[in-house]
Amino acid sequence: MIKVQINLEDKKYYIFLNHNIFDYIARFHKKNYPGCKAIIITDNNVKKFYLKKLEDKLTFQSIKVNSYSVLSGERSKSFKNLEYLSEKIIKKGINRNDIIYALGGGIVGDLAGFLSSVILRGVKFIQIPTTLLAQVDSSVGGKTAINSKLGKNLIGTFYQPSAVFIDPNTLSTLPRKDLLAGYAEVIKYSLIDDKIFFDWLNKNVKDNLSLTTEKIIKVISTCVKKKAKIVKLDEKEKKSRMLLNFGHTFAHALENELNYKTRHGEAVSVGMLMAMKLSCNLGYAKQKDFNLLETHLKRLKLPIKLNNLSDKKKWLSKDILDKMQKDKKSYKGNIQFILCRGIGSAFIKKNIDNAIVKKTIEEFLI
Ligand SMILES: NC(=O)c1ccc[n+]([C@@H]2O[C@H](COP(=O)([O-])OP(=O)(O)OC[C@H]3O[C@@H](n4cnc5c(N)ncnc54)[C@H](O)[C@@H]3O)[C@@H](O)[C@H]2O)c1
Structure with missing residues (x-):
């Protein structure tokens, strides 16, 4: 135990x-x-x-x-x-x-x-x-x-x-799609502060997500320990706990746009890539980090584009941006982003030019 x-x-x-x-x-x-x-x-x-x-x-x-x-x-x-x-x-x-x-x-x-x-x-x-x-x-x-x-x-x-x-x-x-949606949150932990864990996942998590008994225990216990540490430091999400929202500012807006008819973890998958892309566009992360993440998500058949979440929806970047500005973690329309300086190095950033955010969203429309 x-x-x-x-x-x-x-x-x-x-x-x-x-x-x-x-x-x-x-x-x-x-x-x-x-x-x-x-x-x-x-x-x-x-x-x-x-x-x-x-x-x-x-x-x-x-x-x-x-x-x-x-x-x-x-x-x-x-x-x-x-x-x-x-x-x-x-x-x-x-x-x-x-x-x-x-x-x-x-x-x-x-x-x-x-x-x-x-x-x-x-x-x-x-x-x-x-x-x-x-x-x-x-x-x-x-x-x-x-x-x-x-x-x-x-x-x-x-x-x-x-x-x-x-x-x-x-x-x-658990249906496979729900298992995968949960796996998106596993990747999130590695992106926040643990490149070694990301590399381990990349090496050990096969395309079909069939994990051995020991490996699933390692995955769950690693994540739970990370969450325990963060919650201890900041139970009420005043600062460091916000890092757990990596990809979620985008994801919540996407879920809202789809009237919550998508799985949370699927929206998080696209949201994490968007956060990584925004980090690249602002010069914090490198394209190679984006590629590594995208390839890993793709191998697992997790969504990487807006059309993977719903091909019926007509996506508009301004609507997504608008939803992000109304998020409970935004203040007077100023969105609080979790960005990263590469895999395993997330940080909180406010006051980002909306035009860059919009341009980043647009890269996921095609
Ligand atoms: N409180 C938090 O800190 C926190 C963090 C992340 C997400 N959330 C919330 O979690 C929710 C999503 O949770 P979820 O992804 O677990 O979705 P869920 O609870 O809807 O479960 C997914 C599906 O799997 C079914 N299911 C559950 N366990 C099963 C099992 N063992 N075997 C077969 N079927 C099973 C459920 O009936 C459901 O259809 C969202 O509302 C999200 O906002 C909360």
Whole structure:
């Protein structure tokens, strides 16, 4: 079992990483929260594969369980679901000591995390991420959110889980496109500060992303350790945590342009290339870094152009720029970019000439 500690000023918790972890989760609950109910939130896909397994392990330890499921998809991160789940859970009975479990991908994690932070003014919650994206990124660090009609993740809290349990075996049922979307976030970590990790990924991650047992553990644990370090330094995203948004300023605008009908990780794939290209256009990075990244993404069949995200959409650079200026991390239209001085060397930059940004976007239209 790999254990990574998240050490924050007013909270410490562990991320547990191992194959076949469900038994351990039930024993952990029994030991740490005796007499407390487990409230599981999942989605309709994950329910089919893992809900009964988790329920059985918990009830075997004589833990009372109530489970709730939402539809899969970004639309589930909504006020409607927050209300639906809150009313159901309150009606069934919830106590301040009970534990909410988020069993699923980033969508279930963000929704269940937000719900946990407000129901009864906050109850403990535990993440059991079942997508690669959630295992390497969204389940760690305590960002929770639902979407507003005006944009993604605009309503949310910083609310840390009490533990995160990662079982890489759950990835065996994940559709390939979702696995790849999660892999985009893996690459992101290497681009931020670890060229050696990028080279390792380039060498070890084969075109079909079929990773051996040890390699997937190495991928997940490397990312989780990196995230733990960054979150410890800057829990509330005042400065260094923003580096985790490499490629995301572009990606959020692209997702918004597509009405969230694309996978987050797919938009991140194009967004990272755009951030790299902007870094080149501003003279910070070299074309060879761009080429290395593009070739790696291409080999994995991750999107590298806007048309790879949707060939139906008529893309306009001014619309994308406009969405970026409205991003929650922009201030008075001044976009905050994460750029890099090459692979493994990201930094924050404001006050970039919009004309250069627009020109960069246009390079991805063809
Ligand atoms: N809180 C954060 O720090 C943070 C960070 C990054 C992304 N996010 C959010 O995460 C969300 C995306 O998360 P995601 O990519 O995990 O998407 P997701 O939760 O929609 O999962 C992708 C798909 O896989 C299915 N699925 C999940 N696990 C499965 C499994 N083991 N087997 C079979 N099917 C499975 C889901 O039902 C869904 O259809 C976005 O809303 C994004 O904003 C949050």
